[in-house]
Amino acid sequence: MSAGFEAAVVGGGLLGSAVGYGLARAGLRTVILDEGDAAFRAARGNFGLVWVQGKGVGSPAYAGWTARSAALWPEFAAELEERTGTALQLSQKGGIDLCLDEAEFEARGRRMEALATQPDSSFRYEMLGRNALARHLRGLGPEVVGGSYSEQDGHVDPLRLLGALQRAFVALGGTLMPGARVSRIVPRAGGVALQTAEGRLEAERLVLAAGLGNRALAPQIGLEQPVHPEKGQVLVSERAERVLDLPTTTIRQSGDGTILLGDSKEDAGFDIASTPHVMRTIADRARRSFPALARLRVVRSWAALRVMTPDGLPVYDRSETVPGAFAISCHSGVTLAAAHALAMAPAMAEGALDPALGPLGAGRFDVQAA
Amino acid sequence: MFRRLEARGTGATVTLQFEGRAVTALAGESVASALLAAGLTAGRQTPKTGAPRGPFCMMGTCFECLMVIDGEANRQACQVPVAEGMTVARQEGAAALALDADPVP
Numbered sequence: 001m002s003a004g005f006e007a008a009v010v011g012g013g014l015l016g017s018a019v020g021y022g023l024a025r026a027g028l029r030t031v032i033l034d035e036g037d038a039a040f041r042a043a044r045g046n047f048g049l050v051w052v053q054g055k056g057v058g059s060p061a062y063a064g065w066t067a068r069s070a071a072l073w074p075e076f077a078a079e080l081e082e083r084t085g086t087a088l089q090l091s092q093k094g095g096i097d098l099c100l101d102e103a104e105f106e107a108r109g110r111r112m113e114a115l116a117t118q119p120d121s122s123f124r125y126e127m128l129g130r131n132a133l134a135r136h137l138r139g140l141g142p143e144v145v146g147g148s149y150s151e152q153d154g155h156v157d158p159l160r161l162l163g164a165l166q167r168a169f170v171a172l173g174g175t176l177m178p179g180a181r182v183s184r185i186v187p188r189a190g191g192v193a194l195q196t197a198e199g200r201l202e203a204e205r206l207v208l209a210a211g212l213g214n215r216a217l218a219p220q221i222g223l224e225q226p227v228h229p230e231k232g233q234v235l236v237s238e239r240a241e242r243v244l245d246l247p248t249t250t251i252r253q254s255g256d257g258t259i260l261l262g263d264s265k266e267d268a269g270f271d272i273a274s275t276p277h278v279m280r281t282i283a284d285r286a287r288r289s290f291p292a293l294a295r296l297r298v299v300r301s302w303a304a305l306r307v308m309t310p311d312g313l314p315v316y317d318r319s320e321t322v323p324g325a326f327a328i329s330c331h332s333g334v335t336l337a338a339a340h341a342l343a344m345a346p347a348m349a350e351g352a353l354d355p356a357l358g359p360l361g362a363g364r365f366d367v368q369a370a
Numbered sequence: 371m372f373r374r375l376e377a378r379g380t381g382a383t384v385t386l387q388f389e390g391r392a393v394t395a396l397a398g399e400s401v402a403s404a405l406l407a408a409g410l411t412a413g414r415q416t417p418k419t420g421a422p423r424g425p426f427c428m429m430g431t432c433f434e435c436l437m438v439i440d441g442e443a444n445r446q447a448c449q450v451p452v453a454e455g456m457t458v459a460r461q462e463g464a465a466a467l468a469l470d471a472d473p474v475p
Contacts, residue, residue: 138469139469238444238465239417239418239464239465240464240465240466240467241463241464241465241466241467243467243469256417256418257417257418257464290469292467292468292469293467295467296465296467297444299433
């Protein structure tokens with residue numbers, strides 16, 4: 001294997017596939033190197049929210065980037081659906097984060113207000129009491145006191161999204177290499193050489209989007225990606241008639257009728273086992289939110305590892321030592337896919353990082369260490 | 371379509387009600403087995419496309435045998451033993467979920 005590409009993306013998850021698609025769409029001869037089934041593959045385990053509310057309190061850059069991506073989602077989805085014929089089941093009619101007691105409701109209100117009033121904010125929300133909430137969601141349990149609603153929120157099928165991105169990438173002439181774990185990156189004149197078990201390939205531009213693998217790869221282009229795993233578990237029910245008109249942060253009904261329950265957060269290293277204790281906690285909160293869900297059978301469960309940074313925000317960096325090389329990590333690969341493909345990738349094709357991402361470099365962590 | 375092997379066991383029978391029709395079943399067999407022997411082909415319509423489907427793996431894996439048994443939706447008919455007086459109906463599409471009804475205890 002010896003081929004020259006204009007761009008190489010290391011990582012075939014949602015982040016790498018969105019960037020790869022965006023680079024191919026910008027006209028670059030691009031390769032995506034996907035490690036294979038030994039990888040942790042956060043993109044196979046996520047929940048599928050396109051979510052704005054609550055994200056980026058204290059970080060106008062992240063809040064703005066999130067809102068920008070959510071706003072780009074309709075045209076992004078339409079474009080992917082047209083290119084691939086895959087229905088992504090995108091729905092952006094708003095989303096709700098339920099509160100099961102008054103203290104939670106008050107704390108949520110303060111958090112939403114902080115997000116809406118910080119500099120450059122475009123965040124729109126309403127705090128809805130129980131009666132107002134019941135106009136959006138039927139069947140609320142007696143413990144639900146209210147919730148936060150944002151019209152900017154929604155959800156999408158994350159597996160269809162991943163498949164559509166990769167098919168659209170290939171249809172644009174992109175090369176998708178499965179089973180291609182990158183072991184070494186060697187800077188060279190005009191780009192980089194990448195060593196895989198299958199051989200070596202060369203590219204003018206490089207984007208590291210290898211999730212948890214970025215930690216070891218980034219130093220080879222002079223960058224730091226201080227990412228660690230945060231475990232999340234998901235339960236899926238049998239298909240039911242359509243009952244949930246809007247998604248909540250932990251409960252959503254897919255376009256196919258299954259109901260997904262999720263949003264646990266655990267520091268469990270690289271363990272991806274489903275565990276009864278956490279499954280019970282997830283199911284219990286769902287039952288308290290919508291008692292009728294207790295009638296449904298859970299047919300599948302799984303765990304996956306979020307790609308988490310020390311402050312929970314994504315990291316985007318351009319290498320100072322290797323021109324045209326970037327390293328990026330995030331745990332909102334669904335929400336941010338539209339911005340990654342339509343805004344960030346075209347700038348990378350020109351060798352630049354989108355200026356909006358300037359505050360989101362890993363340099364922010366050095367300040368804390370100093 | 372299906373024919374029973376030579377009868378084994380006690381030969382005892384029970385009667386279940388399949389969509390208003392009395393079906394004689396062998397004690398101890400599954401609902402799916404009894405209905406296949408009685409000529410059932412499709413026991414459900416899929417929620418996504420409405421395609422007809424019937425019991426296939428008979429060992430609890432494929433979920434093609436979902437039926438409404440004693441009023442409960444999406445039961446695996448191949449895993450539920452027959453019982454006297456049991457009512458069984460086809461599973462037409464997704465399970466109904468009465469969100470506004472009294473919650474289960």
